[in-house]
Ligand code: 5GP
């Protein structure tokens with residue numbers, strides 16, 4: 320695995336961000352520009368650029384990541400929610416360190432449309 324880019328924002332937030340939940344190699348943080356009442360980001364501590372490179376994770380690590388996403392939602396009191404991964408620039412990804420958006424409660428529909436890049440290519 321190549322070393323992560325030194326200027327990766329999410330590597331920095333993994334190291335010294337405000338973690339809502341942490342454990343098992345993953346952290347959850349609050350999105351700085353929430354598009355829903357609850358908007359958390361789940362980040363693997365280990366840097367990979369995008370979901371496209373998920374093959375770099377072992378089956379065990381990938382499974383633990385999915386369980387951490389589900390735990391983040393339930394620990395936040397969410398029963399019904401959305402999980403979103405933007406993949407690549409055309410898919411609306413702006414930060415190139417894999418992350419899962421966990422979205423629940425009331426949505427800002429304008430921001431949601433922009434986050435889903437509904438006018439974009441993907
Ligand atoms: P993407 O567009 O790559 O799927 O999502 C990146 C997300 O990171 C966006 O929802 C954006 O609001 C969030 N974000 C960008 N910079 C920061 C930051 O400095 N701190 C936090 N907590 N979130 C950020």
Ligand code: ZN
Nearest residue numbers: 327330366416
């Ligand atoms: Zn990173």
